[in-house]
Amino acid sequence: MARLSYVQAACNALHAVMQQDARVVTLGEDVGRGGVFGQYRGLQQAFGAERVIDTPISEATIMGAAVGMALAGLRPVVELRVVDFALCAMDEVVNQAAKARYMFGGQGRVPLVARMPIGLWRGSAAQHSQSLEAWYAHVPGLVVVAPATPQDNHGLLGAAIASGDPVIYMEHKELWGLEDEVDPTRIERLGVAALRRPGSDLTLVTWSRTLHDALAAAETAQDEGLSIEVIDLRTIWPWDREAVFASVQKTGRLLVAHEAVQAGGFGAEIAAATAEALGVPVRRLGAPRIPVGYAPPLEDAARVTPQAIVAAARELVGAPARGA
Amino acid sequence: MARLSYVQAACNALHAVMQQDARVVTLGEDVGRGGVFGQYRGLQQAFGAERVIDTPISEATIMGAAVGMALAGLRPVVELRVVDFALCAMDEVVNQAAKARYMFGGQGRVPLVARMPIGLWRGSAAQHSQSLEAWYAHVPGLVVVAPATPQDNHGLLGAAIASGDPVIYMEHKELWGLEDEVDPTRIERLGVAALRRPGSDLTLVTWSRTLHDALAAAETAQDEGLSIEVIDLRTIWPWDREAVFASVQKTGRLLVAHEAVQAGGFGAEIAAATAEALGVPVRRLGAPRIPVGYAPPLEDAARVTPQAIVAAARELVGAPARGA
Amino acid sequence: MSAIEMSLEHALALYRTMARIRAFENAAEEASKGGVAAFGASLAQAKVRGPLHLSTGQEAVAAGVCAQLRTDDLLTSTHRGHGHTIAKGASIERMMCELFGRATGYNGGKGGSMHIADFSIGMLGANGVVAAGIPIAVGAAHALRLRGGDALVACFFGDGAINRGPFLEGLNWAGIHRLPVLFVCEDNRWSATTETGAMTAGEGALARAQAIGVPGVAVNGNDVFAVDAAAAALSAQIRADGAPRFLHAVTYRIKGHVSVDAAAYRSHDEVARALEQDPLELAAIRIAALGGERAALAAIDAQAQAEIAAAVAAADAAPWPAQSAAYTDIQDTGAERWRD
């Protein structure tokens, strides 16, 4: 066990995997100097410039080259800075990485991890603040992971690299500095949610940075006598239906909260699937359908706050619980 | 009134708008020879190569140039062949077109129509068959339109060009040849659904090519004594909540059917919103989360059929209706 | 190997490759009639469905380049990839089965013509997206270099692809990382219904490559011996120093963009002139000069015809993939989850 930041935990995990598996390489802009967020600190010194590969500002080719590497037997970890810039590589992600194995009838596979951090990042405005996990969840062939804690950023990154499929790995820019105890020997599995706080009145499903607001909200609600069970989805696709349904069967109500825009967000999938399967009351809370503004009052309009989560939970419990 | 194909109806609408408004220009690959699907037949002859602009195979710049044109006062209609290739222009669609007006505080606007046909197209496999309307619905700043009939492809294209916002305009590749009577004087508004068939037992919301399967399904179901109300959404964002909710309040049940992958499809948004607002039973029917295969048996696995729609409707009605 | 030193045996081998490509595509074209709804054709029950892109008239590029490749070399292709696949050594029968969409095809019916691949011989796939193979080739070259040895990646793309961003990005990348890639611009002068020249500024493919730091040569892409010689020189350089090279092969697209495209947008004269430069005819003349007999070529042609006829019969008789196959080869994580 060691106290590590979210960013250092991932860096350590990558270091360990690269040491064990010579097929693992890392490529992207600025990785040689450790990455602009420090996610690759020390790796080029440890593994050399042939395995920790500096690249031009060529997102399409960063991702496309990773597909070629993977088809030819490597296991690339791809640095794309932020999900907003990953949009410059969408053909390579969606038409190539996600489909190659299928199109070629299983002759080739694309084991790669594409890191594209999501989320707000104080004062970064509309082109550096998006959360697009719902997009990738919609694309057959992709796995989508969004860790919320240092421990998960260690364990899930390792699991993602080991998985053998293209994994869209979404860290959160406002979590880089978050510190916690990390057990580097703990193995995580993709597709398994974490119960972060037990409760009985409603199930709150969330992921990434919003987990921390959800926990704060649950604490506040507790004082009002409202018992919220908090589930951290961790893997967005495949999402852990069993864990969510088991909790909702107990509590009788579902609230999904995420930082992404609510309209067409992945909360819709979870809410719809739960309503279809269990017929219980469901609610979502995501950002309004607005670009993220620069000034704090505008940016704050796009933030899902603990207060808003408590309010949504209260409203949901006001509705009659069913199915429990 | 004239009998027109879906493709000719749009071509006529564009011709009429270009005649009326000198700011409207068209750009894209092969437009000078009428477009590979015939959507631009005769336009370069009529309006010249400065307004019907042939372009290199440069999707990013086709879309980016259109943003520049729009910011500088033109109203471009952008040809992107199919939504699959539009992925090569995702930065330009999402970071530029959708956000420019907001980022610049309203100083500039981006009135453009980006045509990117969706859908299956017999034997075209994984990279030419996607339906990604849910992606764009999730992006603030974008309007999303998916016409299902020749009349709508005439009226909605005109409305899209007039709208003043970036509109993602999604025709369906298997509808090009569909013929029907078209009244060229009829004005359509974006955001308004069409009631295609009244019914009383459940509301079936759909759009694009699936409308035709939905109508066939409703016909079949009628023989079994099941009365299905069919709503053609036409505009995916903003979707016509009022029309859908009014219908669901009457029928007490909602089924959404679309050709896109079900997981994370826009059906989830409609189902979730309806479950939240009305608490009625909801169901979705979309494609399985698989890439589209080439061979007919594989491709057919990705098709939402009238039979499957009837089965889903039957199952939904088996569930107790609430809220009606 | 210069054209002068060309052995008759090698010349006949090049001719044979071209003859097999020609016969394969003629048969595929025949089987595709009515198989695509674009370009006004109806959606009939053709044996080969969807867009079918023929490389008729361009066979010398595939044959000449691939003659210089080894099995451990890799190859990325385009939407117009039958020739590259055959020339790299794929089974014609399994290719035809794939075009027919049968379970016995290379991709089990999942890919069809636009995604044909044979990983066992290093053919990493055709691609439905213009220029998409370029970054993939570059990445594959990284893998080769880490593995050691002197294998290379041959990366084919069309003249239209040089106007897409990945052309710049991929060549620059191969240049700075000194990767063993042979870039082959198969310049057939057309991009779908558009003449590429009018859409291309500057001096064209080779000048661009050189400015981006990838040296190379231009060659008559209808002369299989010239292509073969150029590919021999460039691939030897790549194997020696590990750095990328560029081959600009100028040829012509005899057929329409897809098999059902009548190509009414271009002049008969232009096509007629191109037909006079048929790569098989040109090769036949040269082979005669080397002392080859017409009968030898006729035998090769007949053999190719027979082989293709057998492939068509086999494809026709082959089973469809089971519908359950639609749900495999997608991803391992969550493999059983395809409806939620």
Add this chain to the structure above:
Amino acid sequence: MSAIEMSLEHALALYRTMARIRAFENAAEEASKGGVAAFGASLAQAKVRGPLHLSTGQEAVAAGVCAQLRTDDLLTSTHRGHGHTIAKGASIERMMCELFGRATGYNGGKGGSMHIADFSIGMLGANGVVAAGIPIAVGAAHALRLRGGDALVACFFGDGAINRGPFLEGLNWAGIHRLPVLFVCEDNRWSATTETGAMTAGEGALARAQAIGVPGVAVNGNDVFAVDAAAAALSAQIRADGAPRFLHAVTYRIKGHVSVDAAAYRSHDEVARALEQDPLELAAIRIAALGGERAALAAIDAQAQAEIAAAVAAADAAPWPAQSAAYTDIQDTGAERWRD
């Protein structure tokens, strides 16, 4: 106008533009301390938040190019766009208000430094995505041409941008359509924490542009008179024939990538050498040679300082945007629908 014929008045105007940019960015830098969470800084309550990219040391490029632009010319910029915006004629006070995120800023607080724009003077916006301004410039040039007249678009981008696809696509496009665009590669030798040279194959920006069909020249980007003269020549050519031109301006990024980046990844020597080529100092020497007095420059500096101090005070006193403004300027269709 060649450097020799340069009038003292014009020289002082160029210096003034540079002095105002320098003063503006120094003040913005000061106000941004602790304002970005990257590079290890904490998320304190700075007046200017988020990534702030300074063009300190590069002022001559903006000043020299924009001196040749008219109000009806358009301009697209990058993430490092303060200089271009000031040189094109924007209000320093409204810019500072925008960096402070206030309602009185150019974008009403919606954009900040990375999206600063002033459409009233043809400044079509900074851009947070590398190379994204290139296609936008090209499209804007189509609009100018359809309108008639001899206005042009100045399109700024960095040395890192020449490795992204839109560089190729946009230049090719401007070439084939003969569009009035002045492409300006502002080559400060760095791309974030990476030296661009090692990531760039071939002879660099100008050679690439020429191979893609856009002629141009290279210039010492720290010599404002040289930039001014080159921009004068190129813009005159563009106005005369309507075709694109390329200016490769070699300069240096004195500060870190963003204001809170200490840039420890490069040598002190390198920075020290660059500081000896400070464009304001170089200009001062040349102005002295033209007969200008040090006092005149000191007065300009003082004026700039005063102007900036007033802008900072105004920005500090200006109101925040109302939270309701978060919901405007998005789209008309469905404008009231932001939660469903």
